[in-house]
Amino acid sequence: MMRNDPRRRAMFCMTxxxxxxxxxFRCRSSVIISETFDFTIAEPKNSLNSAAFVSPDKKLLGFDPTIQPAEDNEKQFITIVYSDNDKKNLRMFRTKRIISSYGADPLRG
Structure with missing residues (x-):
C-alpha cells in the first residue's frame, strides 16, 4: 500500500x-510494533481501543490530504501546495506520467 499509493504517509495494521x-505502525522511515495483548471479550478495554482502527478519517489512517487522485484518470494525482503557509494562495500540480516505477520491496527500504 505504501509503495503503490503516493497519498500514503503512514499506515496502521493489526495482526x-x-x-x-x-x-x-509503518511510515516511510520506521516500523513500530506493539507488545502483544489479549483481544477477547475478557479484555473489553483492549477491544474498544482497537476498534478505533475501523472508521477514523483518512488523515488519521495515514493519507496525505494535500494529494488527491485526479477525477478523470486514476493513475494521476493532484498535489496542492500552499505558499508560505498562506491557505488562500494555493498552487495545484498534476502528475502527467511516472518517472520511475521502481519501489522498495522490503518492509523497510
Whole structure:
C-alpha cells in the first residue's frame, strides 16, 4: 500500500492470532510494533481501543490530504501546495506520467 499509493504517509495494521494481537505502525522511515495483548471479550478495554482502527478519517489512517487522485484518470494525482503557509494562495500540480516505477520491496527500504 505504501509503495503503490503516493497519498500514503503512514499506515496502521493489526495482526490477530487466536486471542493474541499486535498493532503495527509503518511510515516511510520506521516500523513500530506493539507488545502483544489479549483481544477477547475478557479484555473489553483492549477491544474498544482497537476498534478505533475501523472508521477514523483518512488523515488519521495515514493519507496525505494535500494529494488527491485526479477525477478523470486514476493513475494521476493532484498535489496542492500552499505558499508560505498562506491557505488562500494555493498552487495545484498534476502528475502527467511516472518517472520511475521502481519501489522498495522490503518492509523497510
Amino acid at each position: 490477530i492470532e487466536h486471542s493474541t494481537t499486535r498493532i503495527w
